[in-house]
Amino acid sequence: MSDSPSTPLTTADGVPLKVSLRRAVRQSKLKALLLVAPLLLFLIVAFLMPIGEMLWRSIDNPEVSSSLPRTVVALEQWDGESLPGEPVYAALAEDLKAGQKARSLGLLSSRLNYEMSGMRSAVMGTARRIELIEPPYREALIDINDAWGEIDTWRVIQRESSPYTLSYYLAAVDHQYSPSGDIVAVPDYLQIHGTLFWRTFWMSGVITFLTLLLGYPVAFLLANLPLRHSNLLMILVLLPFWTSLLVRTTTWIAILQSQGVLNDMMVALGVIADEARWQMIHNKTGTIIAMTHILLPFMILPLYSVMKTIPPSYMRAARSLGGRAFLSFRRVYFPLTLPGIAAGGILVFILSIGYYITPALVGGQSGRFITNYIAYHMQTSLNWGLAAAIASILLFVVIVFYLVFNRLVGVDKVKLG
Amino acid sequence: MALPSYATRGERIWHYLFLSLCALIFLFLIGPLLVIIPLSFNAEPYFTFSKAMLQLDPAGYSLRWYEEFFTSPEWLNSIKNSFIVGIASTLLATVLGTIAALGLSSRHMPARGAIMALLISPMIVPLIISAAAMFFFFSKINLAQTYIGVVLAHTALGIPFVVITVTATLSSFDTTLIRAAHSLGANPTRTFFKVILPLVTPGVVSGALFAFITSFDEVVVVLFIAGPEQRTMPIQMWSGIREQISPTILAVATLLVVLSILLLTTLELLRRRNERLRGVTPG
Numbered sequence: 001m002s003d004s005p006s007t008p009l010t011t012a013d014g015v016p017l018k019v020s021l022r023r024a025v026r027q028s029k030l031k032a033l034l035l036v037a038p039l040l041l042f043l044i045v046a047f048l049m050p051i052g053e054m055l056w057r058s059i060d061n062p063e064v065s066s067s068l069p070r071t072v073v074a075l076e077q078w079d080g081e082s083l084p085g086e087p088v089y090a091a092l093a094e095d096l097k098a099g100q101k102a103r104s105l106g107l108l109s110s111r112l113n114y115e116m117s118g119m120r121s122a123v124m125g126t127a128r129r130i131e132l133i134e135p136p137y138r139e140a141l142i143d144i145n146d147a148w149g150e151i152d153t154w155r156v157i158q159r160e161s162s163p164y165t166l167s168y169y170l171a172a173v174d175h176q177y178s179p180s181g182d183i184v185a186v187p188d189y190l191q192i193h194g195t196l197f198w199r200t201f202w203m204s205g206v207i208t209f210l211t212l213l214l215g216y217p218v219a220f221l222l223a224n225l226p227l228r229h230s231n232l233l234m235i236l237v238l239l240p241f242w243t244s245l246l247v248r249t250t251t252w253i254a255i256l257q258s259q260g261v262l263n264d265m266m267v268a269l270g271v272i273a274d275e276a277r278w279q280m281i282h283n284k285t286g287t288i289i290a291m292t293h294i295l296l297p298f299m300i301l302p303l304y305s306v307m308k309t310i311p312p313s314y315m316r317a318a319r320s321l322g323g324r325a326f327l328s329f330r331r332v333y334f335p336l337t338l339p340g341i342a343a344g345g346i347l348v349f350i351l352s353i354g355y356y357i358t359p360a361l362v363g364g365q366s367g368r369f370i371t372n373y374i375a376y377h378m379q380t381s382l383n384w385g386l387a388a389a390i391a392s393i394l395l396f397v398v399i400v401f402y403l404v405f406n407r408l409v410g411v412d413k414v415k416l417g
Numbered sequence: 418m419a420l421p422s423y424a425t426r427g428e429r430i431w432h433y434l435f436l437s438l439c440a441l442i443f444l445f446l447i448g449p450l451l452v453i454i455p456l457s458f459n460a461e462p463y464f465t466f467s468k469a470m471l472q473l474d475p476a477g478y479s480l481r482w483y484e485e486f487f488t489s490p491e492w493l494n495s496i497k498n499s500f501i502v503g504i505a506s507t508l509l510a511t512v513l514g515t516i517a518a519l520g521l522s523s524r525h526m527p528a529r530g531a532i533m534a535l536l537i538s539p540m541i542v543p544l545i546i547s548a549a550a551m552f553f554f555f556s557k558i559n560l561a562q563t564y565i566g567v568v569l570a571h572t573a574l575g576i577p578f579v580v581i582t583v584t585a586t587l588s589s590f591d592t593t594l595i596r597a598a599h600s601l602g603a604n605p606t607r608t609f610f611k612v613i614l615p616l617v618t619p620g621v622v623s624g625a626l627f628a629f630i631t632s633f634d635e636v637v638v639v640l641f642i643a644g645p646e647q648r649t650m651p652i653q654m655w656s657g658i659r660e661q662i663s664p665t666i667l668a669v670a671t672l673l674v675v676l677s678i679l680l681l682t683t684l685e686l687l688r689r690r691n692e693r694l695r696g697v698t699p700g
Contacts, residue, residue: 028525035520036532039513039576046573047539047547050554054546057553214442221439235681236447242677243450244634246654247670251449253658254456254464254667261452264465296446325428354543356637361658371545378549378641388553391546402541406534 051395058388061165063111064157067104068095072161075154084154089137092148093130100127114383115156115167115177122147152179168389173197193390196370203288203369204352208299210292211348212341215299219340222300223307241297249361252290256280256362282364290362295351299344302409306340339408346405350398370394450674457482457667464664482668492669495653501564502639502649503632506571510628513572514579515621521580522587533580540577547574548641555642562644570638575628582627586620586691619691623684630680 009017065072070091078084099105105127112119122145133140142149159181160167170176170183174191178184185191218237222230240248255261263277272278280286310333318328356371363369370390377387420432460479461467469477486492520526521533539547551570552561560566594616598608636651643652650669657666 025525028523029527032520032523032526035523036517036526039517039536039580040532042513043536043539043573043576046551046569048535050547050550051542053554053557054550214445217435217439218442218446221436233443236443238681239674239677240446240450242630242681244651244670244673244677246634246636246651246658247453247673248449250654250658250666250670251453254453255449257464259463259465261456261465293445293449325431350541354545356543356545357655361655371543374545374549378552384553387549391549395542395546398541398543398546402534402538 054388055392057385058168058392059164059166060385061111061160061163061167063108064160065163067099067108068092068157068161070095071157075158075161078154078158080151080155080158083138083149083151086136086138088154089141089148090135093133093137093141096123096127096130100130110383112156112160114171114386115160116152116179118147119153119156121145122153155179155181165385168385169393171386172389172393193370193373196368196373197393200353200369200371203284203367204349207288207291207295207352208345208348210288211296211299212345214292215296215303215344216337216341219300219303219307222304223310224312237297237300240293241301245294245357248294249290249358252286252293252362253281256286256289281362282367284363284367286362286364287359287367287369290358291352291355294358295348298347298351302343302347303337303340306337306343310336343405343409346401346408350401350405353394354398453667454671454674457664457671459664459667462664464667482664485663485665486668486672489665491648492650492653492665495648495650498647499633499650502567502571502647503629505564505568506575506632507625507629509568509572510575510579511621511625514576514624514628515583518580518583518587521584522590533584536580537577539573544574544635544637548638551638552641561642562647564647567639567643567647567649570642571632571635572628574635574638575631578627578631579621579624582624583617583620586617590616616691616694619687623687626680626684630677 011017011020068091071088074088074091075084078088096105099108105123109120109123112123126141126144126148129144133144147153156177156179159177167177171186172193174186174194175183176186222233222237225233253260257263258277258279258281260281262280263272266272267274267277280289314332314336315328318332319325323331353369354371355369356375359367359369360372360375363372371394374387374391374394377383377390420429424432455470456464456466458478458480459467459470460477460481467477471477517536521529521536526532547570551566555561555566555570560569590613594612595608598612599605603611634651635649636655639647639649639652640655643649654666654669657663
């Protein structure tokens with residue numbers, strides 16, 4: 001021991017041990033990061049950027065400012081109390097002329113129509129006759145369409161000239177801007193999204209509860225049978241899990257429809273009359289039955305893996321201490337399975353609120369989810385901003401539940417199959 | 418679950434009630450899959466059992482829907498598309514996912530939790546949201562309605578499964594085995610092929626199978642971003658169910674059930690092999 005205690009320990013080449021260790025850790029950190037980097041890059045391009053694009057679309061509002069640039073500038077001076085002056089009308093005529101030539105007014109007219117009905121025909125009708133009009137533009141434009149003579153029209157154009165808007169989010173929760181700029185609820189007969197959000201949540205709640213009700217006994221049985229038997233029965237759980245979603249949905253159509261297997265059986269058995277066949281599909285019942293079946297394995301598997309860790313001696317101990325069967329179950333076994341219930345419940349709920357295929361095929365009108373409306377706005381009404389806003393709200397809800405799940409269970413504990 | 422000999426009568430009744438309840442739930446789980454198999458041999462174009470079928474009359478059964486399936490150019494083309502997209506995205510997801518899993522199981526991986534949560538997110542985000550988002554983005558960069566676009570999308574969806582299974586396999590990998598191999602005189606190459614690879618492969622293969630089935634069964638994203646050229650089998654089924662409902666769908670469904678039985682068997686064999694190699698015997 002020639003070294004005095006104060007000199008630091010070194011490696012063979014004389015580098016202090018601390019430095020050398022830090023360098024080694026840094027290198028292995030770098031190596032780990034380099035291994036993950038390609039996948040991270042891939043997911044950023046193929047997944048995160050699309051999600052970002054969608055969030056952007058839900059507030060993006062380019063139509064007015066890009067199609068009516070001169071009008072927007074002219075409106076900056078406007079007080080919003082009386083009709084704007086001739087320069088604004090002249091700018092509008094100029095913009096519409098340019099837009100008509102470039103054939104770029106379609107998007108603008110639909111965008112303004114979302115805010116105020118009648119604007120589509122006002123814009124398109126005026127644009128068609130724009131080449132013929134002569135100053136003074138104010139009278140000429142009002143002559144073509146009365147909308148240009150209303151203050152509200154100009155208020156809407158002024159408000160929507162901002163490059164961002166919250167109106168898609170307002171529309172997603174059945175609200176809108178009044179012409180004066182206040183936020184008001186849309187008329188009752190147009191309130192559709194709130195109902196759908198609410199229906200999606202309560203039906204998913206029912207489905208989650210039903211999967212728990214059906215999954216708990218099965219998981220209990222599987223966890224307490226000898227492995228040889230439980231492995232066999234497990235196949236009955238895993239086979240539906242592995243079978244195509246469309247196949248499982250199709251089978252429920254075959255079984256539940258009014259000329260289907262179940263109704264035929266009931267009629268043949270004399271349980272119901274031929275004219276009084278049950279309506280079990282294309283409504284809420286159909287969605288709930290089919291989705292409970294489809295999501296059941298997602299409840300059974302987490303419950304099973306928790307129950308597997310509970311030693312059977314606990315229940316025996318509770319019984320030997322004098323607890324009746326039900327009391328021992330309620331006070332000892334059930335509390336121990338709560339983590340499994342939480343994991344399975346959140347998983348089923350998250351999956352359920354995002355389901356699209358099954359409600360679309362077996363839900364009819366009354367059993368549709370909010371996801372079906374995202375598709376509707378994407379494909380039929382072509383209001384992509386609104387679709388993006390609804391999807392963003394749903395995404396937010398899912399992320400909140402995912403974070404809870406992650407805190408309670410941990411994503412890395414997710415087991416498959 | 419055996420009933421102890423001292424069980425009271427009430428407990429016995431309860432026990433058998435419980436078993437019957439479980440039997441009913443199992444029937445609910447598996448029954449629908451069993452119903453469609455005979456239905457797919459229906460000679461009539463209906464979705465229900467005909468009289469002749471119930472009387473087990475051979476005339477009530479036929480292979481006409483299978484014939485229709487195997488002779489229809491649309492169905493065959495959709496199968497081809499499904500395999501092209503499925504295999505390409507599985508390969509990509511497996512390679513990227515396995516390399517990343519190696520990094521994730523390193524002891525020094527920084528921000529592991531956050532990165533893991535990110536890598537799993539395509540599994541958690543509802544498909545309709547991913548589909549809408551990918552539609553917006555891929556149309557912007559001219560990847561919508563191309564094979565590449567569909568493959569990239571399906572790769573993203575398959576990645577979580579590969580990452581989960583491979584990290585799980587690696588976390589139970591006993592690194593002393595590598596040292597043991599070295600001490601017994603194996604060089605690194607030999608150690609990799611004879612020790613590491615056989616132990617890790619089952620995890621990689623089951624991850625790949627998960628990724629493949631995810632792609633093979635995926636409707637929503639394809640519905641949004643694929644063009645008519647990339648029509649896959651699930652899309653063909655989807656429009657079949659929505660438009661002209663014919664028992665050909667049931668024939669396809671039966672074939673898919675058979676496919677999932679094959680997959681399940683493969684996975685089970687892999688799991689057993691894995692346990693055997695690790696010296697864990699199933700109790």
